[in-house]
Amino acid sequence: MSLRDLIAYSQGLGDGIDAPVFAEPWQAEAFAMVLALHEQGLFGWDEWAQALSAELKRPGALDDGSDYYQCWVAALESLIAAKNVTNSTDIDHLAAAWQRAAHATPHGQPIRLENDPERS
Amino acid sequence: MAARVRALETILTEKGLVDPKAIDAIVETYETKVGPRNGARVVAKAWVDPEFNAWLKRDATAAIGSLSYSGRQGEHMQAVFNTDETHNLVVCTLCSCYPWSVLGLPPVWYKSPPYRSRAVIDPRGVLAEFDLVLPEATSIRVWDSTAELRYLVIPLRPEGTDGWNEEQLAELVTRDSMIGTGLARVPEVA
Numbered sequence: 525m526s527l528r529d530l531i532a533y534s535q536g537l538g539d540g541i542d543a544p545v546f547a548e549p550w551q552a553e554a555f556a557m558v559l560a561l562h563e564q565g566l567f568g569w570d571e572w573a574q575a576l577s578a579e580l581k582r583p584g585a586l587d588d589g590s591d592y593y594q595c596w597v598a599a600l601e602s603l604i605a606a607k608n609v610t611n612s613t614d615i616d617h618l619a620a621a622w623q624r625a626a627h628a629t630p631h632g633q634p635i636r637l638e639n640d641p642e643r644s
Numbered sequence: 645m646a647a648r649v650r651a652l653e654t655i656l657t658e659k660g661l662v663d664p665k666a667i668d669a670i671v672e673t674y675e676t677k678v679g680p681r682n683g684a685r686v687v688a689k690a691w692v693d694p695e696f697n698a699w700l701k702r703d704a705t706a707a708i709g710s711l712s713y714s715g716r717q718g719e720h721m722q723a724v725f726n727t728d729e730t731h732n733l734v735v736c737t738l739c740s741c742y743p744w745s746v747l748g749l750p751p752v753w754y755k756s757p758p759y760r761s762r763a764v765i766d767p768r769g770v771l772a773e774f775d776l777v778l779p780e781a782t783s784i785r786v787w788d789s790t791a792e793l794r795y796l797v798i799p800l801r802p803e804g805t806d807g808w809n810e811e812q813l814a815e816l817v818t819r820d821s822m823i824g825t826g827l828a829r830v831p832e833v834a
Contacts, residue, residue, distance in 0.1 A: 527759055527762070530752050533752060534753055541681060541818065545675050545749050546671075546674075548645075552671040553667060555671075556666075559670050560663070561656070564661055564662070570792065573738055573790070573791035577739040587758065588756055589752055589756035604652075615651050618650075619651035621651075626647065
């Protein structure tokens with residue numbers, strides 16, 4: 525999408541005063557986690573800006589910014605890995621477990637990690 | 645992506661680094677309480693209250709904080725005032741630094757590579773994309789936000805608003821006018 529298209533999209537949401545903040549719940553959670561970790565003192569805003577900027581500059585980043593929160597999550601992962609909080613293998617495993625739990629949970633019920641059929 | 649974010653939250657919670665209740669509270673705040681309405685109130689107050697206006701020029705962080713819109717990130721704020729000679733435009737070329745406490749979260753175009761790369765080199769061209777054409781004599785000053793310092797544009801008060809109170813004036817202040825990609829709304833002539 526061109527800048528003009530993005531502007532048109534934004535303007536379609538009104539004058540911006542009451543525009544929706546997040547497109548999907550996971551974006552809100554990812555956003556909030558970064559704020560919470562910063563409040564905990566895990567990293568400073570300059571560190572965060574660098575990590576996010578590195579992800580946004582990666583080749584393949586989309587020109588319309590629609591992958592912004594994907595970049596946000598990737599930056600969060602790289603920063604907490606750098607702080608030795610966790611690593612991508614652990615995140616991969618747990619994400620797969622959540623995925624399986626989601627599939628195994630009947631519609632309308634809360635998804636719990638305990639619902640992962642492969643959970644040991 | 646949802647599963648991945650869940651996984652991150654699970655790990656960080658287990659390590660005692662985040663509290664799911666705190667996460668919910670932050671989301672709730674940003675979805676319902678923090679947004680450009682805060683900034684609009686700051687602008688309207690600056691228009692009617694010369695003392696606040698001067699304070700905002702001198703120390704925007706404190707002046708905005710006095711309205712309880714202080715950033716939980718502790719970032720510093722600078723208010724940049726439009727005049728007939730100078731129009732201010734805010735960008736974050738690095739990523740998407742934005743004055744969250746007064747404007748909420750940035751619109752999609754603010755985060756996009758074309759805006760971030762073009763605002764500095766061709767501000768007039770970018771403003772034209774917003775259908776904002778300024779007189780040739782008006783110079784455009786571009787402010788590049790950083791993690792530590794974020795900018796709020798104070799647009800010019802529209803003509804025909806003499807005697808208006810803060811609440812009425814705040815209704816004329818759009819989000820884009822506080823980023824510099826727009827102007828405050830002109831009141832409709834009744």
